[in-house]
Amino acid sequence: MRIKDEYSILKEHVKEKGLRITPQREVVLDAFLGTERHVDVESLYILVKKRDASISFATVYRTLKLLCECELAKELKFEGKITRYEHKYNHKHHDHLVCAQCGKIVEFHNDKIEEIQDKVARENNFKVLNHHLEINGICSSCRN
Ligand SMILES: [Zn+2]
Ligand SMILES: [Zn+2]
Ligand SMILES: [Zn+2]
Structure with missing residues (x-):
């Protein structure tokens, strides 16, 4: 709609x-x-x-x-x-877990990870414009 x-x-x-x-x-x-x-x-x-x-x-x-x-x-x-x-519109920032076998994508948001990324950027004198964190792995149904 x-x-x-x-x-x-x-x-x-x-x-x-x-x-x-x-x-x-x-x-x-x-x-x-x-x-x-x-x-x-x-x-x-x-x-x-x-x-x-x-x-x-x-x-x-x-x-x-x-x-x-x-x-x-x-x-x-x-x-x-x-x-x-x-x-993107009206959707909060999130990162992804991607299954290398079936391609399933899981979205997640973790405040700690976000904070650490900002900290790393600051320590390297970087102004963050955006980031995309992707974790590749095998989902639970593919492991069965
Ligand atoms: Zn993130
Ligand atoms: Zn899978
Ligand atoms: Zn997404």
Whole structure:
């Protein structure tokens, strides 16, 4: 279900870039907001196709880039290679555990880890812009 706010944010951003919000871009936004998190371009494309078969892969890809630019989406590279997108707007910072076998992704937030990371940055005279902590391993169902 589309939330008005997110639609307005995309509309504003697209306008600033001198582009128009097309029905196709709207469909991509709807599909993105309606799906679980951590979706890659291919799986979002399949979801978009179900709603409107005329929308091209390139449109899905470019719209995702627009969503990232206006911070509705966040791009993540899992295991250093698989690019996935997750909701960013109104979502709290979190880190990830990724199963190397089934690809399952677990989100977590740990204040202590966050504090230690900030401390390490301070000690190295770094101003943190962002960080992405990913722990790779094997989940409990894959170990059984
Ligand atoms: Zn973190
Ligand atoms: Zn697994
Ligand atoms: Zn996440």
